[in-house]
Amino acid sequence: MIANNLKHALFCAVITLVISYPILGFNLVARGVDITLTGADATTLVMVALAALIVFGFQLFRDRIVGTITDITRPGFGTHKEPMEENRRARIESWVLTGILVLALFWPFFVSRGSVDLATLVLIYIMLALGLNVVVGLAGLLDLGYVAFYAVGAYTFALLSEYLGVSFWMALPIGALLAALFGLLLGFPVLRLRGDYLAIVTLGFGEIIRILLNNMTNLTGGPNGIGGIPEPTLFGMEFGRRVKEEGNTSFHETFGIAYSSEHKVIFLYLIALVLAVITALVIRRLMRMPVGRAWEALREDEIAAKSLGLSRTAVKLSAFTIGAFFAGFAGTVFASKQGFISPESFVFLESAIILAIVVLGGMGSQMGVILAAIAVTILPELAREFSEYRMLIFGAAMVLMMVWRPQGLMPMRRIHIELKKQE
């Protein structure tokens, strides 16, 4: 077996050398106005050689290494317990979730402003991923243009506030509903499409929205974006140092506390938290309803679903509409958090990242998707020390995940349904 692998391993090692030596082995150095090419120092060269050696070794003993790792990652490794009783498991789960939620409520008051800001972003991604999970995970419709609905939500709020002075709370439902309407509109032309074809059309739709936003300069400001988007208010109380709008009061004056810019950040975090929880609960409920089961039935077997009287049109459109609705939610929060939006924020990479979250988490699984959203948003931040290599590390982590745990972090668990005994 090793003899077989030898040739392959040698090949892989050479490829590693060929790819990494030109990239890492040369540096461009600016000397005055000239740029010269210099060779890298000895340590880099040694590292490159070492990398090739590691690749060689891994490929040589690949079967054995992969075998051990698969054993470790196999669910239930080392624990040969009986599966927990269904009711008990559900009870423990709900306690743990409540605990985490309470923790999440009080946590921002004790940490730095930066972490709260990041956590808000995580929550926005959770909303997006949960929404896309409906379309991709449950209904099985591969949507690569999901970011378009996110953009619709964000721009709805930005434009409404700029031209009509609409507040965050008014814009939130409007943004979500408008995004849902766009979801419905996209749904119609793609009703007959499946799989790759659907993916291409949705990809195109995402780009259309972005390019429109970029080019309708007199409405959206084009690439310059829209700034000065107001923050949410709490019953008419603003979080800025000075009140911007007539009739409003400021938060710190009302409560007689010193002004702190952190109040605003924490308030936004709490809004995002509440909305994310609402999103999760509503979708969880939908999954247990006839409409949720219809989505899954359509994913499993379209022909059988139709033969049982499910209308393909209604089921697909409902999945697109509801998925888009929550993206609109997330978009409104995002616009408010940033205070400034431009088409830059809604490029294809965003769609890809949201899709990656859904796939990494485990298609259809809500807990998995939430975990993956946290991981995907926070990991690149943690890996900031590696600066230019962080995307590389991110990519490698994803490849490894797909090789060893293709079903996702937490694969979807079927709902256990208790039946009454027949007499």
Next chain:
Amino acid sequence: MLEVQNLSMRFGGLLAVDQVSLDVNEHEIVAIIGPNGAGKTTVFNCMSGFYKPTGGKILFQGKEIQGTPDYKISRLGLVRTFQHVRLFSRMTVVENLLVAQHRHLNTNLLSGILNTPNYREKEQKSLDRAAYWLDRVGLTDMANREAGNLAYGQQRRLEIARCMVTEPRLLMLDEPAAGLNPAETKDLNRLIISLKEDYNVSVVLIEHDMSLVMDISDRINVINQGRPLASGTPDEIRRNDDVIKAYLGEA
């Protein structure tokens, strides 16, 4: 109850079904038999709305239904199974039965999200119906298994149960005994008769297993190369020279 008149189906240059007529009365089991490639499944696909027939009429309870979309036909009470089992294999057995009752549960989204008493009552009703049919086909213990993990015979029975929870008037079974062992075929035999006797459902079936066909059918239609060859009671078909030559073979 169902009447197919001079049905034709053409795929480009190929005339797959040519002038086939058959009828099904209330409370009757009708079989369609014939050699492979004779066009039996094509007739089924026309009747269930998967194909739009190029000629002829299909009347169900006096209404023309040819060319009506498939999901609407099944809502009229004309439900079919497939030659190859088509279950929602990653969903559980109960969920398969609940999906099928979608149209009985026509509550709106909001009442479902808020879990209103009216919604709960309807959901409970469909659960009870699912439980009843699971018990009827002997799959109660499997209720929370994924449908794809069932044994083949169980999948066949689940597919029939899934049709029955929609409360059809006419059930179309495409080779229900394919891949079953003799004992399972005998069970199926009893099940189909009981569908007719106890639930007042008419059955049209395509089948190659002659013992099953001769046992349970009230009438048999024979199709050969897309054309009707003979029709009559099992006894008449058994003695029909054309049928023996084309399909049954000399004993």
